[in-house]
Amino acid sequence: MHLEWTSIVLTLIAFLILYWLLTRYAFGPLFSVMEKRRELVTQQMNEAKQTREQAAAYVEEQKQALQQARKEAYDIIEQSKQTGSKQAEQIIGEARSEADRLKGEAVREIESERNKAIAALRSEVGKASVQIASKLIQKEIKEDQVQEELVDQYLKEVGGRA
Structure with missing residues (x-):
C-alpha cells in the first residue's frame, strides 16, 4: 500500500481546521447546552430532594396532628x-x-x-x-217506773185490803 504524505497532511490539516471550527462554533454551544442541561438536572434533583424532605416533614406533622x-x-x-x-349520680x-x-x-298522709x-x-x-248509756238509763228508768x-x-192492793 502506498501512502501519500500530501494527502495525509491535507487530511490532517482539514481535520484540524474542522476540529478548530467545531470547537469554536459547535462544541462551545453544545457543551454550554449540555452544561445548562446538567445544571437543570442537578437543580431538579435538588428540588426533588427538598420536596421529598418537605413531604417527609409534612407526613411527620400529619402523624403528630393525627x-x-x-x-x-x-x-x-x-x-x-x-x-x-356525674349526671347519672x-x-x-x-x-x-x-x-x-x-x-x-305518704307517711305523713297515712x-x-x-x-x-x-x-x-x-x-x-x-x-x-x-247511745248504750242512754238505753241503759232508759231501761233503768223504765225498770224504776216498773218497780x-x-x-x-x-x-194499792195492800191499801185496799187494809
Missing part, C-alpha cells in the same frame, strides 16, 4: 364519660331525694288519715257509748 387529634378525642370521650357518670341522687320526699309525704280514722272511730265509739208501778200496785 396523634394529637386521637388524644383530644380520647380526652373528650373520657370527659364525656365522667360528665355522664346527680339524677340518681335527685330521684332518691324525691323518693324520700314522696315517702315522707298518719293523718290514721288520726282522722281514730278520731272518727272515737267519735263513733263515743256516740255508741252515749214504782209494782210498788204502787202492791200498795
Whole structure:
C-alpha cells in the first residue's frame, strides 16, 4: 500500500481546521447546552430532594396532628364519660331525694288519715257509748217506773185490803 504524505497532511490539516471550527462554533454551544442541561438536572434533583424532605416533614406533622387529634378525642370521650357518670349520680341522687320526699309525704298522709280514722272511730265509739248509756238509763228508768208501778200496785192492793 502506498501512502501519500500530501494527502495525509491535507487530511490532517482539514481535520484540524474542522476540529478548530467545531470547537469554536459547535462544541462551545453544545457543551454550554449540555452544561445548562446538567445544571437543570442537578437543580431538579435538588428540588426533588427538598420536596421529598418537605413531604417527609409534612407526613411527620400529619402523624403528630393525627396523634394529637386521637388524644383530644380520647380526652373528650373520657370527659364525656365522667360528665355522664356525674349526671347519672346527680339524677340518681335527685330521684332518691324525691323518693324520700314522696315517702315522707305518704307517711305523713297515712298518719293523718290514721288520726282522722281514730278520731272518727272515737267519735263513733263515743256516740255508741252515749247511745248504750242512754238505753241503759232508759231501761233503768223504765225498770224504776216498773218497780214504782209494782210498788204502787202492791200498795194499792195492800191499801185496799187494809
